[in-house]
Amino acid sequence: MTKGILAFGAYIPWRRLPRKAIAETHGWFNPALKGQAKGERAFCNWDEDPVTMAVEAARDALAGRDRGTIGALRFASTTFPFLDRLHSGIVAGALSLPEDISAIDVTATQRAGTSALIEALSSGSETLVVASEKRGAKAASPVEMTSGDGAAAVLVGEGKPVATLLAKASRTADFVDHFRSLDNQFDYQWEERWIRDAGYMTAVPPVIKRCLEAAKVAPKDVTHFCMPATLARVANSVAKAAGIDDKAICDPLHANCGDTGAAHTLMLLVATLEKSKPGDKILLVGFGQGADALLFEVTSEIARRAKNLGVAGHLAHRKEEPSYGRFLAFNDLIELERGMRSETDKATALSSLWRNRETVTSFIGGKCSKCGTLQMPRTDICVNPNCNALHTQEPYPFADMAGRIKSYTADRLTYSPDPPSCYGMIEFEEGGRVMIDFTDIDGDALKVGQPMQMMFRIKDIDTARGFRRYYWKAAPKAGKA
C-alpha cells in the first residue's frame, strides 16, 4: 500500500459569461475593462454555491468508488455561505459518507486548498479534500473579469495512488495583498505591481526551492508547474526565478473558466493529472499570506483512473450566457423586481430537515425487501399496489441513478429566480420516480425521454433569516450519454 492521490475530480458550472459582455456594459466607466474582454468565465446558477459545487466535484472524483473507506473530509473555501454551520457536514450528508468521519472547513486564505491537501497527506485517514469557490466581485471590478466559479476534489489515502507526494514546503507571513471582512463582502486589493514584486516574487521561489531540495528534484525536471495567479506573467516570472522551464507552466484556465480562488490550485492539479503521464512531476503552489508548495510524481496507475468528467469534461459541458443581466441577478449585484409571488415565506423547520435528512440531503429512497419495488421517498407501506407490505422499504440510494423525463413543463407563473421554472416527473431506469425541479436546462429544449442526472442544489434561500436549504434537482446528463 502506498499513500497518495487515489482519485480526483472537478466541477465547473454550466453557464459561461463572455467577458466582452462585462466590458460592453461597464466600458463607459472603466475603459481598461475592454483590454480584458477576451474569453469567458464560469458562473454559478442561482441555485449553486460552494457547498453544491463541492458535492458535485466530490461525486466526480468518487465516481465508481466505495465511499465507506473515507475517514475524513476537508472542505476549503473562502466563500462559505454560513459563519456557523459545518459546510463539510452538509457535503458529507449529500455524499452519504459514514457519520463517524472527521470533517473540517478550511478557510480565510487563497491557499486554503493546498493547506487542506497538505494536512490530508499528513493524516492517517483516507481523506476527501474538496475546494470550492463562488467568487464575489463588485460590478466592473477587475476581479469580476478574472474570477470564475468552480470546485475540485482529491481523494488522498493508502492504496494504488495515481500520484505520490515527493515533498512539501510552506511559508506563512501576513502579506495582505487583498482582504475581505465581515464588514465588506468584496475584496479590497492593493497595487498589482507591489503584489507581484513583494508578494509572489519574494515569497514563492524560496518555498519552491526548499520543496524541490527536499525531494532532490532539479527545477528543470518539473513537468507541470501549477500556480494560479491572475496577474500577467507572474507564473512565468516565478518559474524563471525558480529555474523551472517556461513550458512546464500550466494553463491557468483563464480563457474558459476564470480563477476559482481557493479552489484554483486543486483545479489546476486535477486538470494537469487528466493529461499527465507516469513519471511526470507536478509542482503545486498555493499563494496567500505565504505559500504552500507540493511536489507530486505521477504513477502508472494514472492509466487506470476512473472515467469521470473532470475539468476537461466540465469545460466541454457549457452554455454561453450572453446576458450580463442574468449574471448580475444570480450574483445579487442588482435589485430585481421579483414580484409578489417571490414573497412566500421560505422558513425551514430545522427539526423536519433533520428528521428527513435521508430524503432531503442524501436523496435516499426505499427498496422493498419483499417485492423489490423502488420508491422515493421511502414510506412505511410499499407503493406497489400488488404488494403494499408494511415496513419492507429499506434505504436505497437514488442520487447516482440515471433517469429520464416522463413529463415536464416550463412554468412562467410560479416564482423562480431563473424563469421559467422547469420541473417534471423523472423516471429512474432502475425503478422509482420523482416529481422534481430541473436545473441547468433550456425551457424550450425539454422533451420526454431526455436522459437526466440528479444534482445537489439550493432549493430555496430564506432571505428573511439568512438560511438556505438544499435538495436534489434533475439536470441534463453531462458528457457522453
Next chain:
Amino acid sequence: MAKGIKDKVVIIGMGCSKFGERWDKEADNLMVEAYTEAIADAGIDTKQIDAAWLATAIEEQHVGKSATPLAVALRLPFIPVTRVENYCASGTEAFRGAVYAVASGAADVALALGVEKLKDTGYGGLPQRGRGPLNDMTNPNASAPGSFAQLAAAYRAKHKIEAKDLKGAMAHISVKSHDNGSRNPKAHLRNKITVDTVLNAPTVAEPLGLFDCCGVSDGAACAIVATPEVARSLGKKDMISIKALQVAVSNGLEAQHNSWDGSYFATTRIASKRAYAEAGIDKPRDQLSLIEVHDCFSVTELVTMEDLHISPEGGAIKDVLDGFYDSDGKVPCQIDGGLKCFGHPIGASGLRMIYEMYLQMQGRAGERQRKQEPVFGLTHNLGGFPQRNVCAISIVGKYGA
C-alpha cells in the same frame, strides 16, 4: 356490494352567486347571495334545515378555519355544520356530506354550500402558499398550470401527437367554453374568443397559454337536498335526484410507481366507472345528456373526456374537433362556460356544476338551455395535481329515470 345512493335523495333547491372579481363583496355576502336563491327555490325556512356542510379550499385567504363562517353568515340555528376541504373537489364533498346525511335518515333536509373569496391576494392566479415543512423542502414550487401542463407532454409522447395538433384541440375547447359562457349572465368571463386568440396568447406554463387556463374567481353555490318524501310534501314535482356520488383519491401510486404514464387521471377512470355502475349507466357516450367537468385547464378537459370513458383512449382530439362536446353536439361539455368562463371559486365549483345540471333539467337555463331534454347529467370535480389528486363525480337526473 353497496346498493348506492341512486334516487334516495333529491335536490329541492339550488342557488349560485354571480362569479367573478367581486371586489365589493366579502365571502359571507357571497354565501348569502347563493343561499337566498336556494332557500327561495326550495320554498322552506332556514329552521327546516337539519344539518349543513361548508366547502372552502383556501380558507386562510378569506373566512379562516371551521364551519362557523357558514353558520354565522346564514344564522343557522345551532345545527350541526361541518367544513370540508378536499382540494378543488371540496364543493362536491360538501354535497356528498349533505346527501349522505339525508340518505342515512339522520337528516330530512340538509344544505351544502361552497364559497371561495380568492381575489384578495394582490396578484393573478391562485395564491402562493406553504405546503408543509417537508413538501416545501422537496416539491417543485409548482403552479397549478405547471402541474397540469405536464399532461400535455405525457399525452403527446404516449399517443405520438404533434404539439400543434394537441394545442389545436385545446384551443377548440377554450373557444367553445367562451362561446357558452357568453350566454351565461352569472359567468365570470363572457367574451367570445377565436382559435387565434388562444394560440397567440402569452405562455403561462408550456404548453398552456393564458386562454388555456380557467379564471380565478370569487363566488358561492348552494344546494338543499331532502328525501323524496319531504320533497313531495313540499309540493315538488319533476324532481331531480342523485344517481351516483363517487370519490377516488390518489394513494401515491401515480407519484411514486412507474405503472402510471402521466397522460391521464387514474382517479377519474376509477371514480367514473364506479359512478356509472351506481347510476345504472352502461353506455355513457350514449346515455349522458350533459357533462360538466373540471376544466381548470384546456388539457385537463381533453384528457378527462377519455378518463370518463366517453371518448376512446387517444380519441378525444377527434371528438373535440368534431364538435361532439359543443353546446349543439351530442354530449355538451361545459354548457354554462365551465371553470374556464363561469369561473372557479374553488369551494363552490362542484356545486356550481350541479346547479347547472339542475337548471338544465328543469328547463330554466335561459339563453343557454339545451333543446333536447336532459335525462342524466354528470359532474366531474377534480382537485390537486395529475400525480396526486382527488376526483369527485356526481350523476344527477330525473327522479326514477
